[in-house]
Amino acid sequence: MSPTATLPRTSARSEQLVAASSKNTLDPFRDIDWSVPVDDRAFHLPPELLSLYGTAPWEAMSEPERIAYSRHETVAMLGAGIWFENALMQIVLRHLLDIPVTDPAHRYLLIEIADECRHSTMFGEYMRRAGTPAYGPTRPVDLDDTSSGRALSYLLILAVEELLDFMNRATMRDERVHPVSRQIAKLHVLEEARHVSFAKTYLAEVWPTLDPADRQVVVDTAAALVAGIVELSLDGAVYDDLGIADGLAIARANPQYQATVIAGLAKLTGFLSDVGIIDEASRPTWAALGLVTAEPAASQHAGHALS
Numbered sequence: 506m507s508p509t510a511t512l513p514r515t516s517a518r519s520e521q522l523v524a525a526s527s528k529n530t531l532d533p534f535r536d537i538d539w540s541v542p543v544d545d546r547a548f549h550l551p552p553e554l555l556s557l558y559g560t561a562p563w564e565a566m567s568e569p570e571r572i573a574y575s576r577h578e579t580v581a582m583l584g585a586g587i588w589f590e591n592a593l594m595q596i597v598l599r600h601l602l603d604i605p606v607t608d609p610a611h612r613y614l615l616i617e618i619a620d621e622c623r624h625s626t627m628f629g630e631y632m633r634r635a636g637t638p639a640y641g642p643t644r645p646v647d648l649d650d651t652s653s654g655r656a657l658s659y660l661l662i663l664a665v666e667e668l669l670d671f672m673n674r675a676t677m678r679d680e681r682v683h684p685v686s687r688q689i690a691k692l693h694v695l696e697e698a699r700h701v702s703f704a705k706t707y708l709a710e711v712w713p714t715l716d717p718a719d720r721q722v723v724v725d726t727a728a729a730l731v732a733g734i735v736e737l738s739l740d741g742a743v744y745d746d747l748g749i750a751d752g753l754a755i756a757r758a759n760p761q762y763q764a765t766v767i768a769g770l771a772k773l774t775g776f777l778s779d780v781g782i783i784d785e786a787s788r789p790t791w792a793a794l795g796l797v798t799a800e801p802a803a804s805q806h807a808g809h810a811l812s
C-alpha cells in the first residue's frame with residue numbers, strides 16, 4: 506500500500522493546489538520582458554544580501570564593480586537553483602511511483618515538476634544573458650528512498666524553497682534591483698508558495714506515522730544536510746573569477762551573511778521546531794552550524810505548522 510494513500514490531509518491540500526495552479530501559472534517566456542538586456546544598469550540582488558556585503562573586499566570595490574559582482578553572485582545562485590530543482594524533481598519523480606494515480610497528490614506533484622521545469626529554463630535564460638561563466642554545483646545528487654529518506658528529502662526541498670523564497674521576496678520588492686531579476690523573483694515566489702504548502706503538509710502529516718527509529722535518523726541528520734545546502738549556495742568560482750583573494754572564506758565569516766542565512770532559514774526552522782524536529786536536544790547542533798540563533802525566537806509559527 507502506498508504511504509501517501511494514507512495521508513488524507515496531503516490529498517485534500519493537493520486538490521486545493523491543483524485548483525490554485527490552474528488559476529495562476531506563469532510562462533517565463535511570455536510573462537517576463539526579456540527585451541531588457543541583463544546588464545549592469547542596476548544590482549542583480551539587493552546589495553545587503555550579497556555574501557561579501559560590508560566586508561573589506563566590498564569596501565574596496567567601486568559601485569560598478571559591486572554591481573558586476575552582484576551579477577556573478579546572482580548567476581551562481583541561479584545555477585545552484587537549477588541544481589537544487591534537478592535534485593528535487595528526482596525526489597518527486599521517485600515519490601510519484603508510490604502514489605496511486607487516483608490520489609490528487611499524483612496530479613499535483615506532476616504540476617510541481619512542470620513548474621520546476623519552467624523555473625529552471627527561466628534561471629538558465631538569465632544566466633545565458635548575463636555574460637558570466639555558467640556557475641553551478643558539480644556534485645552528484647545523492648538520493649535515499651528509505652522512509653526516513655523521503656521525509657528528509659522533503660525537508661531538504663523545503664529548506665531550498667524557503668531559502669530561495671527569502672532571497673526572491675527581498676529581490677522582487679527592491680527598486681535598486683534589475684527589472685528582469687525582479688520579475689524572475691516574483692514569478693518564483695508565486696509558484697513556490699504552492700510547493701512549500703505541499704511539502705509542509707506532507708511532512709507534518711507523515712512525521713507522526715514514521716517509526717521512532719526513522720524519526721531519529723531525521724532528527725540526527727537534518728541539520729548537517731541543511732548546512733550542506735547553505736554551503737552549495739555559495740560558489741568559490743565567483744570570487745576566483747573576479748580576483749577576490751580568499752573571497753569564499755571571507756564571505757562565510759561575514760556576520761552580515763551569517764545573519765542572512767539564519768533569516769533565510771527562519772521559516773523552515775520555525776516549522777521544524779513546531780513539528781519537533783528541532784527541539785532542545787537538537788537545537789545546539791543547528792546553532793553550531795550557523796542555521797539558527799542559540800536561543801529560540803518566540804515562535805511565530807505555532808498553530809500553523811500542522812494545519
Ligand SMILES: [Fe+2]
Nearest residue numbers: 590621624697
Ligand atoms: Fe522553482
Ligand SMILES: [Fe+2]
Nearest residue numbers: 621666697700
Ligand atoms: Fe519548488
